[in-house]
Amino acid sequence: MTTSQDASSQNHHDLASAEDGGDASFRTAAEAVGWISGLAPVVGIKPGLERMELLLEKLNYPHRRLRFIHVAGTNGKGSVCAMLASVLRKSGYDVGLFTSPYLTSFADRIDYNGEAMPEEVIVRLANRLKPLSDELADSEWGALTAFELTTAMAILYYATVAFPDYVVWETGLGGRLDVTNVVTPVVSVITNVGHDHMDLLGDTIADIAREKAGIVKAGVPVISTVLQPEAAAIVKETAASRKATLYQLGEQFSYENRGMEEEAQSFDFRDLFRELEDIRIGLAGPHQQANAAAAIMAIDVLRTYYALIVDEEDLREGLRRAAWPGRLELVSREPRILLDGAHNPEGMAALAEALRQGYPRDKLNVLLAMMPNKNHEDALRHILPMVSTLVVTEPDHHRKMGAEALADAARRAGRDTGGAAAVIVEPDWRKALEKIQSLAAAEPEENTLTLVTGTLYLIADVRSWLLERKTSDKGW
Numbered sequence: 001m002t003t004s005q006d007a008s009s010q011n012h013h014d015l016a017s018a019e020d021g022g023d024a025s026f027r028t029a030a031e032a033v034g035w036i037s038g039l040a041p042v043v044g045i046k047p048g049l050e051r052m053e054l055l056l057e058k059l060n061y062p063h064r065r066l067r068f069i070h071v072a073g074t075n076g077k078g079s080v081c082a083m084l085a086s087v088l089r090k091s092g093y094d095v096g097l098f099t100s101p102y103l104t105s106f107a108d109r110i111d112y113n114g115e116a117m118p119e120e121v122i123v124r125l126a127n128r129l130k131p132l133s134d135e136l137a138d139s140e141w142g143a144l145t146a147f148e149l150t151t152a153m154a155i156l157y158y159a160t161v162a163f164p165d166y167v168v169w170e171t172g173l174g175g176r177l178d179v180t181n182v183v184t185p186v187v188s189v190i191t192n193v194g195h196d197h198m199d200l201l202g203d204t205i206a207d208i209a210r211e212k213a214g215i216v217k218a219g220v221p222v223i224s225t226v227l228q229p230e231a232a233a234i235v236k237e238t239a240a241s242r243k244a245t246l247y248q249l250g251e252q253f254s255y256e257n258r259g260m261e262e263e264a265q266s267f268d269f270r271d272l273f274r275e276l277e278d279i280r281i282g283l284a285g286p287h288q289q290a291n292a293a294a295a296i297m298a299i300d301v302l303r304t305y306y307a308l309i310v311d312e313e314d315l316r317e318g319l320r321r322a323a324w325p326g327r328l329e330l331v332s333r334e335p336r337i338l339l340d341g342a343h344n345p346e347g348m349a350a351l352a353e354a355l356r357q358g359y360p361r362d363k364l365n366v367l368l369a370m371m372p373n374k375n376h377e378d379a380l381r382h383i384l385p386m387v388s389t390l391v392v393t394e395p396d397h398h399r400k401m402g403a404e405a406l407a408d409a410a411r412r413a414g415r416d417t418g419g420a421a422a423v424i425v426e427p428d429w430r431k432a433l434e435k436i437q438s439l440a441a442a443e444p445e446e447n448t449l450t451l452v453t454g455t456l457y458l459i460a461d462v463r464s465w466l467l468e469r470k471t472s473d474k475g476w
Contacts, residue, residue, distance in 0.1 A: 032126030062159035073191025087318030176214020194346030
């Protein structure tokens, strides 16, 4: 058994190593981030844990010193992470929050107590990782991906620099073969299963559910809000096979909607341990009530079995304060401009329901961009009947979908459901944003809602431009 003195000595050694940086390949954070970002289009995505496990072995298994809450799901996982982090911080815990993709800057995705990872730490840790990355690139394992390096940097930051009490840990893509799955958490959460990344995760809901359920670890409790019968059955079977206690929405816990407004909503909650009335959350959209219920269930499991101390007052305030940029985010009130990164059928269905329940309007104008995917027609059918004018554009990203191709998909989707009254194609997203803003300005007497939706790469740029008059870095 390692004594606390041994652990302290090891942490000091690791921190010194991080500060030394080994081979000083980078002098600035921009250089370090440029190196990692440059790998995204070159190396691409490599599902699997082998390279990550080998890298962590070379780093002396830093992830084993941390307590993770691992969250997977097609939609909603980022919101659940934000709620969990907010509640834990409000309760006095130091919290790491690792999410993807990022909306503003690379460091935002590696958060500690609400602050992005410092630039000097990015430099030190990148310099520590660079020689190991080069070593692997020259071996039969091949080059590390941008996401593998980012995940390793997050682990090093939390384990050797920041030392949080908990790390809220969002999967990148899928679950079973996602590189975040190298950790063993204290609790796992699966928000839902939907049609996304089907080229990598499988063609059916059942296939995708198997990948998401891959985060379930032996003996580690799991919270699930998966509702499709075939997907829920796979989560249940996986949990049983790994002797992991399952808390399933609709069985071990439930919620009941009390009401929703444009920027606030409330619900009642019940689980095996307690009942809570009139829980209020600031995140918009009825789907966020299920996400909040998952977060409460995870907190209650940790309270009951891991001695987590969270008072009810702090739970309520943490949920009320939780924010998640780019998800039903009202970034302007005059004119009203709403951002939401709905990019798959389930996300668009949730967005459409939120618009029906909480956003009164005379007109809805939509700015849309997507990444290449075969489900865009299914996604757009949920929202097109509401749309007055659809402006189709392209994200500033190397894997973008062409605006003309997306406009064709929108027209096909609209034939059956009643499409937008007008479709405008403008590949340049800044010009497209100007066009859709001018539509609202031309009819100030109308109660017009302008919605920017689709890929988060578009959301990131539009958000940064509207709030700070600059474009964002490019996340992944």
